[in-house]
Amino acid sequence: MQVYLPIAEMSVDALLLLGMGFGVGWLSGMFGVGGGFLLTPLLILIGIPAPVAVASGANQTLGASVSGLIAQWRRGTVDPVMGGVLLAGGLAGSVAGVQLFALLRRAGQVDLAVSLFYVVVLGTVGALMVRESLRAILRRRRGGSGAPKYNEHTWLHGLPLKMRFRKSRLYISAIPPILVGFCIGVLSAIMGVGGGFMLVPAMIYLLGIPTAVVIGTSLFQVVFVAANVTLLQAWQVGSVDIVLTMMLLAGGVAGAQFGASMGAKLRGEETRALLGLLVLSVAIALLVDLVHTPSSLFAIGPIP
Amino acid sequence: MKAGLRRGRIAGVRVTQAHHAPPPQPGSPPARLQTTPIQDQQIRVQGPAGSWWGSGGKAPSLALFFLLAVTPARAQVDIARPTLAAQISTRIVEITTGFTGAEILVFGAAERLLGGEMGDQVLVTVRGPRSPQVVRRRVEFFGIWLNGPSARFLDVPGFYAIAGTRPVWEVLPEEARAEGMLGLDTLPLLARGSQEPAFRAALLELKQEDGRWQEHAVPVEVSGGRLFLTRIPLPATVPTGPYLVEVLLVRDRRVVAQQTLNLEVRRVGTAAWISTVARQAPLLYGVACIVLAALAGWLGSVLFRRS
Numbered sequence: 363m364q365v366y367l368p369i370a371e372m373s374v375d376a377l378l379l380l381g382m383g384f385g386v387g388w389l390s391g392m393f394g395v396g397g398g399f400l401l402t403p404l405l406i407l408i409g410i411p412a413p414v415a416v417a418s419g420a421n422q423t424l425g426a427s428v429s430g431l432i433a434q435w436r437r438g439t440v441d442p443v444m445g446g447v448l449l450a451g452g453l454a455g456s457v458a459g460v461q462l463f464a465l466l467r468r469a470g471q472v473d474l475a476v477s478l479f480y481v482v483v484l485g486t487v488g489a490l491m492v493r494e495s496l497r498a499i500l501r502r503r504r505g506g507s508g509a510p511k512y513n514e515h516t517w518l519h520g521l522p523l524k525m526r527f528r529k530s531r532l533y534i535s536a537i538p539p540i541l542v543g544f545c546i547g548v549l550s551a552i553m554g555v556g557g558g559f560m561l562v563p564a565m566i567y568l569l570g571i572p573t574a575v576v577i578g579t580s581l582f583q584v585v586f587v588a589a590n591v592t593l594l595q596a597w598q599v600g601s602v603d604i605v606l607t608m609m610l611l612a613g614g615v616a617g618a619q620f621g622a623s624m625g626a627k628l629r630g631e632e633t634r635a636l637l638g639l640l641v642l643s644v645a646i647a648l649l650v651d652l653v654h655t656p657s658s659l660f661a662i663g664p665i666p
Numbered sequence: 667m668k669a670g671l672r673r674g675r676i677a678g679v680r681v682t683q684a685h686h687a688p689p690p691q692p693g694s695p696p697a698r699l700q701t702t703p704i705q706d707q708q709i710r711v712q713g714p715a716g717s718w719w720g721s722g723g724k725a726p727s728l729a730l731f732f733l734l735a736v737t738p739a740r741a742q743v744d745i746a747r748p749t750l751a752a753q754i755s756t757r758i759v760e761i762t763t764g765f766t767g768a769e770i771l772v773f774g775a776a777e778r779l780l781g782g783e784m785g786d787q788v789l790v791t792v793r794g795p796r797s798p799q800v801v802r803r804r805v806e807f808f809g810i811w812l813n814g815p816s817a818r819f820l821d822v823p824g825f826y827a828i829a830g831t832r833p834v835w836e837v838l839p840e841e842a843r844a845e846g847m848l849g850l851d852t853l854p855l856l857a858r859g860s861q862e863p864a865f866r867a868a869l870l871e872l873k874q875e876d877g878r879w880q881e882h883a884v885p886v887e888v889s890g891g892r893l894f895l896t897r898i899p900l901p902a903t904v905p906t907g908p909y910l911v912e913v914l915l916v917r918d919r920r921v922v923a924q925q926t927l928n929l930e931v932r933r934v935g936t937a938a939w940i941s942t943v944a945r946q947a948p949l950l951y952g953v954a955c956i957v958l959a960a961l962a963g964w965l966g967s968v969l970f971r972r973s
Contacts, residue, residue, distance in 0.1 A: 372902060425960060428964050430967075471812065592952055593955075600948055615969075616970045658804075662869060
């Protein structure tokens with residue numbers, strides 16, 4: 363069954379979109395991430411133009427993260443102050459990111475930029491995740507001591523603008539969270555991801571936020587930044603395809619629930635190792651695509 | 667100048683009367699597409715030249731007198747019968763949310779025998795709205811392929827198809843083809859930026875690959891020697907806007923009759939509504955996307971809860 367996407371101006375198999383949504387939702391439910399980093403490259407792979415894939419990916423991430431945020435908020439695992447500071451950086455970052463995106467689009471380099479960002483960011487994050495989780499698995503096998511201590515006193519604690527984050531039990535400068543939020547915002551706008559898979563490690567390792575409030579707080583940031591990216595992409599680039607978003611969400615929300623119940627049975631380190639491998643393989647697939655000699659040496663497109 | 671030539675060639679076979687009246691539109695066909703509303707049935711009729719002229723040769727003066735007296739009446743009888751009548755299966759192609767492409771049937775009849783080596787030939791062209799296009803060459807840069815130099819083509823038909831009982835280059839001379847823009851190689855694709863011919867070639871190749879440009883991709887079938895029909899496929903990526911279908915009757919390497927029909931491709935229903943809102947009220951559309959996605963996410967988690 364084909365469905366016509368009014369913004370992408372093409373028709374795609376509806377079952378393929380539902381299936382992709384389900385698969386990505388299943389994985390994201392299992393690993394507790396938004397899944398945008400899988401979905402956007404997959405959309406580009408099936409021939410959706412990069413601007414539409416990125417904008418609709420952000421829109422889909424918003425929908426996929428909303429129910430998680432509601433659940434976490436009810437449980438009281440969201441630090442609204444930390445979330446607000448991250449969000450301030452995130453909103454500024456996503457505004458900057460969309461401007462950069464529009465600029466790249468005019469220069470005709472959007473596809474390259476999106477792929478390069480994916481390769482670099484996913485490659486780095488994936489490699490780090492795999493390394494970290496392998497170490498944890500080995501440590502457990504050897505029966506060594508527990509997790510290493512992360513919240514040591516570093517130069518980060520010497521910065522001005524100190525704030526008290528009660529729920530996170532932290533008293534740190536607002537500058538690092540704003541910077542982290544800003545970077546995630548830029549990436550979110552260019553890659554069409556929520557950025558949870560980068561935000562969570564950054565919050566744990568860089569900011570020293572307790573794991574209990576990390577997921578809820580990162581979802582808080584992801585939902586609002588994705589909303590901002592959706593709005594700006596719709597307004598400035600005009601590339602959000604609501605039909606595409608809805609098809610993906612329909613499959614995704616169903617898949618996420620199944621994935622979540624399966625993820626509960628997996629061990630933490632193993633989950634992270636699997637997620638790291640998945641992230642790494644997406645990066646490698648995109649890298650291969652970048653260096654592979656294209657079948658046609660020319661590309662046509664409308665003048666934006 | 668160009669228009670004069672064009673008119674001359676067609677009228678050279680004696681246009682005795684134009685059907686309901688507009689003289690051949692000046693200017694090249696694509697210009698007409700945008701500027702002037704096309705009459706539904708512009709049929710130019712050609713009198714059967716010479717068929718009665720030579721009949722009264724024995725008594726020249728009498729014959730001449732007779733001829734002069736009788737000409738108007740005879741002419742009326744002859745030209746009441748058009749040499750070409752064509753029609754299309756639909757005037758509007760609707761793009762709905764389930765659109766996967768369409769096919770338009772162009773059919774008609776001619777007075778004389780069609781096809782073969784000796785008969786008249788029929789050419790059908792379909793032209794879509796024009797838009798600017800950019801062609802980029804991909805270059806290797808430290809092992810990575812990226813978009814390099816580009817050429818901008820400012821006036822490119824979004825859709826172009828030509829079909830015929832025989833290939834157009836076999837039935838019409840070069841000048842006539844260039845003038846009527848019959849055949850992909852006659853499209854005046856002027857580039858800004860790089861002037862390399864490779865860009866033009868790439869544009870031609872890629873447009874044909876995705877089905878938006880077609881040159882004799884489908885045949886014009888003839889049945890019973892007088893009826894012709896062709897099915898022009900429109901791909902799912904077909905651009906929206908006004909289209910022009912031209913049917914030409916070719917005899918002795920000249921266009922002897924021509925008919926122009928209008929066609930419109932437009933989005934309808936939800937697809938049309940969404941793209942209109944997205945274009946005209948992008949801010950509102952953005953807000954709606956946020957709200958809808960949030961609602962769908964929340965609703966989904968309620969429906970599929972497994973706890």
